[in-house]
Amino acid sequence: MRTTNTYFIPALLLFFCVSLFVSCKNRSGVSPKTGVAYNDPYNGGLQINRKVKEGPGPGLIVIEGGTFVMGGSLNEDITYAHDNLRRRVTVASFYMDETEVSNADWLEYLHWLNQNFPDDKELYYNALPDTLVWRHPLSYNEPYVDLYLRHPAYQDYPVVGVTWEQANDYCIWRTDRVNEHILRQKGALVDYRTLAESQGRPAEPFNTDIYLNGQYRGEGIDGEKMPQDNTPGTEDGARRPVRMEDGVLKQPYRLPTEAEWEYAALGLVGNTEYGNIESSKIYPWDGLGLRSAKRRTQGLMMANFKPTSGDNMGVAGYLNDGGDITVSVTSYLPNDYGLYNMAGNVNEWVRDVYRQLSFEDFQDFNPFRGNVYMDKQLEDSETGVIAKDKYGRPIRIPAKAPRKQTWEELQAATATPDSTGATFDYDVRGYADETNNELYGVTTLVNDKSRVYKGGSWNDRAYWLNPATRRFMQQDESDAMTGFRCAMTLVGSPEINIKSKPSFPANRTRAQGDRKILGIF
Structure with missing residues (x-):
């Protein structure tokens, strides 16, 4: 009896460990609700990534x-x-x-704008901080006007003279540069050297939303290490762009x-x-x-x-x-x-x-x-193609509804993209506290642009x-x-x-x- 127990207990533990391993493996590769395997090109090709490596972006x-x-x-x-x-x-x-x-950091931003839009002087000018903020009629601060932003002695000092609007533009730019860098490092986009040797800069700048919508693809863009496409009917070795479901790209x-x-x-x-x-x-x-x-x-x-x-x-x-x-x-x-x-x-x-x-x-x-609720404007509601501005960014329009629209409403909205609708207030940043235009500038300086x-x-x-x-x-x-x-x-x-x-x-x-x-x- 003692001998039986000696062998029985390790065998039971081994069985338990194997079962646990199989269970964990199944949980990561099989749907717990249908039993259908993930990442299988023969049953639909649904790709679920259980090994997410999410973390903070740079800085x-x-x-x-x-x-x-x-x-x-x-x-x-x-x-x-x-x-x-x-x-x-x-x-x-x-x-x-x-x-x-x-x-x-800001000079990096300006340098990128100048490289990618060398002929757009207005874009570069609008991104410049207002260095004239140093001027004061009764102070000799004139040296800071020319030196503070660009002299290397001040390179690690905080940028000033930037508006709230400029700061938001920088956040948008930073999102795209970080995600583009991730994709080039991983080989989902062509690497920097190949890009530089071919044309120096992309024909159209990278934008995260446009990329995720499948509108940033083609020769000179796609990298050799794009994720495998398991969609049924695709050729062997077919590749696809990175998706948000892959857990690769950063949040804005x-x-x-x-x-x-x-x-x-x-x-x-x-x-x-x-x-x-x-x-x-x-x-x-x-x-x-x-x-x-x-x-x-x-x-x-x-x-x-x-x-x-x-x-x-x-x-x-x-x-x-x-x-x-x-x-x-x-x-x-x-x-x-x-x-x-x-x-x-x-x-x-x-x-x-x-x-x-x-x-x-x-x-x-x-x-x-x-909160000012904005949606990406669709160029084609049937295919889901997003309309882009001249900088390759999504065109955003006021939201037309507080909830998901029906298919019929979406088609109608796309047919008249400039219509804001009559029943939904997309601009609620004042929370029913409207600016008093009669008193503004007289007894108050608060309005919806006060940040x-x-x-x-x-x-x-x-x-x-x-x-x-x-x-x-x-x-x-x-x-x-x-x-x-x-x-x-x-x-x-x-x-x-x-x-x-x-x-x-x-x-x-x-x-x-x-x-x-x-x-x-």
Whole structure:
């Protein structure tokens, strides 16, 4: 009997392990609902990718979301604006730029525009920052007009003089360049060397939406390592473009929402234990002061700002913050999320339209004020071909319906693409709070083009370093104190710091696998 048990137990374990292996293999290669195999060219060719390698795009840091009191870090409303009333909200996990966008980053953008559209002087001119923001009638700032953007001494300083509109254009451009680079590196598009030797630049610039719609293909475009096409009826060895389902391409870069920016700036993840916030913050760092309390850096300023009138950098021989204007985007210590200069240096644009009472109006999950619903215009609704502008980007038109249209409605809408419809308000950024045209310019400067900026700058007092403070400027205006950084939506599980909390074994295994896939561990 003892001998039987000795052999029986290992055999049972072996059977269990084999069964588990087969089960896991089946789960990854077979539909759990129909039993039909994925990625089989003989049964329809449905391709499901179970080995997703999703992660942050270049320059981004993952921000685990959660609940926090928006406006709660402000202890005194010294402006009596009453525009940052406390409200508990939830922010979904997302990615955010480690640093502000620098002059070198912007010069890369300008260089690409000049290379790909050498004859379009208007496009290049419109992308130029307004360097005249440095001019002031009673200050000699004229050298910055010519030197700040282009001199290599300032290459790692934050770009300024950019409008909210220009910042959004940069996000769109960055999305396409990152995805194009991914595809060329993987061989789904021809590599840079082949491209350069053949024609120097693409006949039509790459656009993510156009590519995903199958409209960016052909000789001189398709790479040798495109994914295999398992569609029935295709020739052996047929290839296809990368799809969103493959998990290769990145989500769009964009400006962060006001709630995302404030949440990331506070960095409460460093003050949390077992789901409780142990201590609150006034600034992106701990404590009530503006100077470092650590022994080795005691007394050093924690940010680049203007402590008092007439003091932009301190006394010669021992400058207090090391900056007369802006400083490098990696100056000072990062906050608990690893983000640099979330207070001081430059103010930063966010996506939201400014309204004094936004805190009362917006939702408590992913709060945002500024939705203008736009759809990609179809050139042919039967084939789904997207209409393109002269830069190879989708033409976007106002949304015609709040929900998916019927096939008949879609055909009718395509027949009259300029019609906005009469029953759906696609522009809801004011949330039923219309601009008072009679009072605008008389008692108020707030309208639907007023955008929020936050964070304080090199020329601001300490009050504006608090993440809860908010100001606004027209989306087509700029100044020498405002720049920006980009964000990106995180897909999949919101949990990042799973090792710091207990969880059920099955969930922990699944979550750890997800996080490894994301490249976080």
